[in-house]
Amino acid sequence: MSQSDIGKKELKVLLIRPKYSSLVAHLEPLGLEYLAGLARDLEIPCEIHDEFDRPWTFRFSRMCRIIKKGGYNFVGLNANANTVDYITQRAKQLKQKFPGITIMVGGPEAEMNYREFLTDDIDIVYYDNGLRSLKAIWSAGLDIDVMDEQTGIAFKKNGEWIVKEKGDPVCGFINKPDRTAFYRGLKKNYIFMKGKYALSKASFSCPFNCSFCYCTKMNSGVYTERDMNEVLDELEEIKHDKVWFVDDTFFFHKERVIEFCNEVIKRGIKKEFMAYARADFIAENPDVLPLAYEAGFRDILVGLEAITDELLDEYNKQTSKEINEKAIKNLLDNNIVCDGLFVISYTATRKDFKNLMKFIKDNNLLWVVFGIFTPYKGTDSYDEYKDMVVNFKSWRLDGTHITIKPTNMSSFEYMFRYYWIHVLTYPKIMVRTLFGTGYDTKRTGWF
Ligand code: B12
Ligand code: SF4
Structure with missing residues (x-):
């Protein structure tokens, strides 16, 4: 040009x-x-x-x-x-x-x-x-x-x-979104088995530094929060009853979470919320959860990532298996669904796949998402693994493809086991949703 x-x-x-x-x-x-x-x-x-x-x-x-x-x-x-x-x-x-x-x-x-x-x-x-x-x-x-x-x-x-050099980190948006596309696309909008959600973002980046994570590098790696009233006003303007806060960690400053929930209740905002939280916050602050439930939080997405302390340390997650278990329990005790997010390592053994299923069963986790460990460019993991990546084509970088050759089984067996854990977990989500008990966090069975 x-x-x-x-x-x-x-x-x-x-x-x-x-x-x-x-x-x-x-x-x-x-x-x-x-x-x-x-x-x-x-x-x-x-x-x-x-x-x-x-x-x-x-x-x-x-x-x-x-x-x-x-x-x-x-x-x-x-x-x-x-x-x-x-x-x-x-x-x-x-x-x-x-x-x-x-x-x-x-x-x-x-x-x-x-x-x-x-x-x-x-x-x-x-x-x-x-x-x-x-x-x-x-x-x-x-x-x-x-x-x-x-x-x-x-x-x-x-x-x-x-x-040109990147500018300073931001702590807010300079304009409101035009949600025409949201309302127009509502017919096709969905989260698997959960329904239709509007999105909102109340903070930028994340103060932690997990090695595989891209989010923590965003906003020049600086965690900032939007003005609370602006977020609440936005919620009131969204003509939809379910909102997913796509903040990388919505539950970070306890006082802010409490203030947010109180304001939602005070303003009479009647919506259901979904948000990300770290396991350590949920494990350490169970007292916030009844208020969060009252304000409308029904789903908390927790990056549980792994079920052994060794792997959690390798990911620099700064949590432990015990913390993960406590977080799940605190959420379920408070009627809030724990959406467990797991990263499947290229080092996974047959026993690891088996133990993962056992962990899910023992902790009565219903809602789970499995992603295959992918060292995205720009993350610490990429620097560590860039010489080991295979077939690193962009369309394959979606967390459902192998980009590092499995070390403990063939790629075929690894993918088979990856699909198999879905076969073992997703039908139960579907049946429970069908029977209207997907959000009954105390229930353990199939119905
Ligand atoms: C919600 C979400 C999803 C949703 C989809 C949301 C949707 N709208 O459909 C779901 C769960 C489906 C999803 C899926 C995936 N996601 Co996702 N997702 C997010 C999340 C949490 C929020 C995105 C968001 O709404 N942000 C809010 C808006 C306001 O910000 P934004 O999109 O970045 O836009 C701003 C700027 O980027 C810029 N901008 C955006 N577009 C453009 C275009 C132009 C021309 C300009 C000038 C500016 C501009 O302006 C905006 C305002 O400032 C982000 C995390 C994050 N921190 O962003 C990850 C994130 C975007 N996802 C990511 C990825 C990789 C995926 C996957 C492809 C794979 C995976 N393992 O997660 C999958 C696809 C898997 C699959 N096959 O389904 C990565 C992206 C990394 C990268 N290098 O691309 C992120 C950062 C998280 C991560 N996993 O590390 N995701
Ligand atoms: S994985 Fe979660 S806690 Fe870790 S850096 Fe990324 S957003 Fe933060």
């Missing part, structure tokens, strides 16, 4: 969320909704094309049709680790078909690994904390001098990539 293409444009923006296969959930594209909200405030015509709402077939021709029909001259793509190749390939195709279009990539993968997108066909890569730089460049119609003054973006000047 020539420089003249990028300077001072009347923008018409199409935001695209690439589709990837997911049985666990299909939820609103909250990141892009924040961009759409910004466009709305700046009076820039903008639409979200969420590929999750559309079939797998004719994806490119559909994309082209939408661009043509809407007259869009700016395409923004949301990137995750598992969509990098798709995005770089689509950018190439789009540039061939619409040479005058500006293509920008942002999102979680771009935030840390922006270099992956510095290709001939992409014009701007966005990796800043927050959307201040985007606001400036959109307001200026992509004026090259204004771009040069920003933080956290890479763009081309005279055919060369200019890479």
